[in-house]
Amino acid sequence: xxxxxxxxxxxxxxxxxxxxxxxxxxxxxxxxxxxxxxxxxxxxxxxxxxxxxxxxxxxxxxxxxxxxxxxxxxxxxxxxxxxxxxxxxxxxxxxxxxxxxxxxxxxxxxxxxxxxxxxxxxxxxxxxxxxxxxxxxxxxxxxxxxxxxxxxxxxxxxxxxxxxxxxxxxxxxxxxxxxxxxxxxxxxxxxxxxxxxxxxxxxxxxxxxxxxxxxxxxxxxxxxxxxxxxxxxx
Amino acid sequence: xxxxxxxxxxxxxxxxxxxxxxxxxxxxxxxxxxxxxxxxxxxxxxxxxxxxxxxxxxxxxxxxxxxxxxxxxxxxxxxxxxxxxxxxxxxxxxxxxxxxxxxxxxxxxxxxxxxxxxxxxxxxxxxxxxxxxxxxxxxxxxxxxxxxxxxxxxxxxxxxxxxxxxxxxxxxxxxxxxxxxxxxxxxxxxxxxxxxxxxxxxxxxxxxxxxxxxxxxxxxxxxxxxxxxxxxxxxxxxxxxxxxxxxxxxxxxxxxxxxxxxxxxxxxxxxxxxxxxxxxxxxxxxxxxxxxxxxxxxxxx
Numbered sequence: 265x266x267x268x269x270x271x272x273x274x275x276x277x278x279x280x281x282x283x284x285x286x287x288x289x290x291x292x293x294x295x296x297x298x299x300x301x302x303x304x305x306x307x308x309x310x311x312x313x314x315x316x317x318x319x320x321x322x323x324x325x326x327x328x329x330x331x332x333x334x335x336x337x338x339x340x341x342x343x344x345x346x347x348x349x350x351x352x353x354x355x356x357x358x359x360x361x362x363x364x365x366x367x368x369x370x371x372x373x374x375x376x377x378x379x380x381x382x383x384x385x386x387x388x389x390x391x392x393x394x395x396x397x398x399x400x401x402x403x404x405x406x407x408x409x410x411x412x413x414x415x416x417x418x419x420x421x422x423x424x425x426x427x428x429x430x431x432x433x434x435x436x437x438x439x440x441x442x443x444x445x446x447x448x449x450x451x452x453x454x455x456x457x458x459x460x461x462x463x464x465x466x467x468x469x470x471x472x473x474x475x476x477x478x479x480x481x482x483x484x485x486x487x488x489x490x491x492x493x494x495x496x497x498x
Numbered sequence: 499x500x501x502x503x504x505x506x507x508x509x510x511x512x513x514x515x516x517x518x519x520x521x522x523x524x525x526x527x528x529x530x531x532x533x534x535x536x537x538x539x540x541x542x543x544x545x546x547x548x549x550x551x552x553x554x555x556x557x558x559x560x561x562x563x564x565x566x567x568x569x570x571x572x573x574x575x576x577x578x579x580x581x582x583x584x585x586x587x588x589x590x591x592x593x594x595x596x597x598x599x600x601x602x603x604x605x606x607x608x609x610x611x612x613x614x615x616x617x618x619x620x621x622x623x624x625x626x627x628x629x630x631x632x633x634x635x636x637x638x639x640x641x642x643x644x645x646x647x648x649x650x651x652x653x654x655x656x657x658x659x660x661x662x663x664x665x666x667x668x669x670x671x672x673x674x675x676x677x678x679x680x681x682x683x684x685x686x687x688x689x690x691x692x693x694x695x696x697x698x699x700x701x702x703x704x705x706x707x708x709x710x711x712x713x714x715x716x717x718x719x720x721x722x723x724x725x726x727x728x729x730x731x732x733x734x735x736x737x738x739x740x741x742x743x744x745x746x747x748x749x750x751x752x753x754x755x756x757x758x759x760x761x762x763x764x765x766x767x768x769x770x771x772x773x774x775x776x777x778x779x780x781x782x783x784x785x786x787x788x789x790x791x792x793x794x795x796x797x798x799x
Binding site (some may be wrong): 307308309311328392442443444447449450453454457460461464471474475477480481485488491 | 568570587589590591608609632650658668669686701705706726727745746747748769788789790
């Protein structure tokens with residue numbers, strides 16, 4: 265027992281920083297005696313470790329949740345920054361097209377994530393957003409052709425978005441009128457964009473810019489629906 | 499007679515008991531309802547670069563950077579049945595992470611009663627993530643790694659932010675003033691205003707809203723502005739130096755700078771109206787695209 269006025273020895277910050285470094289390995293199951301020794305001396309780190317252990321325990325029993333849309337956006341930005349995105353496009357595209365998109369067993373969130381990811385990946389390669397790509401595009405018509413999506417893809421995308429929208433409509437009643445109105449206005453705007461782009465692309469299938477806009481409208485709609493579906497999650 | 503009197507007294511006692519029980523049960527609720535708005539004020543000692551997350555349902559949010567290594571929070575809730583949780587880690591010493599979250603304690607609380615207005619003073623080096631479903635968000639003077647702001651239909655305003663700035667609002671307008679780090683603004687129906695940017699990497703995208711860019715371009719900077727039906731207006735000084743790459747599917751292009759046109763092979767966008775050229779030495783890259791919106795590039799008067 266500690267007497268009155270007795271303070272437990274407080275480790276310096278260097279030990280706490282070392283603890284922070286060792287912690288991931290410890291939580292992965294690596295034997296790190298320094299971690300256990302430190303938590304006996306440092307109440308703050310002991311609390312941190314206890315919290316993490318509790319989180320780990322509780323999270324084992326949680327249902328799997330889909331990450332929010334911003335996570336995809338961050339991943340996308342990071343991949344684009346590192347130049348990785350371009351290399352993965354064909355593989356993801358093929359993988360995406362093989363998925364049973366409208367299967368009822370697939371959670372809506374996963375559908376949303378996949379839709380956003382697929383569209384992001386389709387939207388990004390050799391796109392007009394990257395500076396200097398236009399010259400490359402003009403010298404390589406095959407790239408433009410590859411950027412154009414098929415009618416099958418449009419149909420598949422429409423089905424996926426319809427599934428998501430049905431799920432959204434099921435939850436729409438729980439939204440506040442003003443928020444619901446905002447989502448409705450955005451979705452109506454995007455629906456109008458998609459319809460106009462589709463009409464334009466049917467008239468002029470070689471218009472890569474219109475195709476890019478169509479792809480972007482699909483992507484935006486998937487993002488808006490994802491955001492709406494996250495809205496009333498507990 | 500006796501029995502009737504006893505019955506009467508028992509009845510009176512029972513009535514008094516019922517009234518007392520009812521009073522005890524109802525009074526706290528009435529007091530709670532009469533309590534009016536709640537208020538939270540807290541000051542936390544932090545590191546110079548804490549990570550701050552704020553999740554709010556409705557209300558005005560203002561976050562300002564200051565030179566102190568402290569976070570000062572003031573939140574006012576419209577109803578005492580709405581609370582703002584403040585979670586700080588580590589629990590002793592300088593705080594590195596702060597999470598503020600609004601919770602509605604009573605599911606019957608809706609609409610304006612959900613409101614929590616929050617004002618935060620944070621270290622200039624703080625990183626920030628704000629999610630506010632409804633209500634304006636104002637961020638000022640931050641130099642942390644990132645500032646992420648998301649809203650359903652609120653106006654987002656960020657001034658003098660130096661880190662990676664991201665703002666997303668479905669229906670609200672977005673305004674960036676003097677951003678100097680990477681800046682991304684996304685909206686569906688809201689307009690985007692970019693004033694005196696000092697960013698080398700700036701992207702803005704809205705569907706039906708308008709994009710206004712007002713200021714110079716940084717050498718080697720990349721500026722990508724895109725709308726669907728909204729107009730894009732770029733107003734920059736005559737001394738600006740940029741390479742312009744503007745195209746639209748159905749909109750109009752209007753440029754009053756005298757560009758040196760690039761020689762290039764036929765456009766891969768057959769129906770697009772496009773404009774490519776260099777102004778001065780073409781230090782920065784400016785890409786402007788729209789589906790049906792008008793694109794206008796002009797010098798500052």
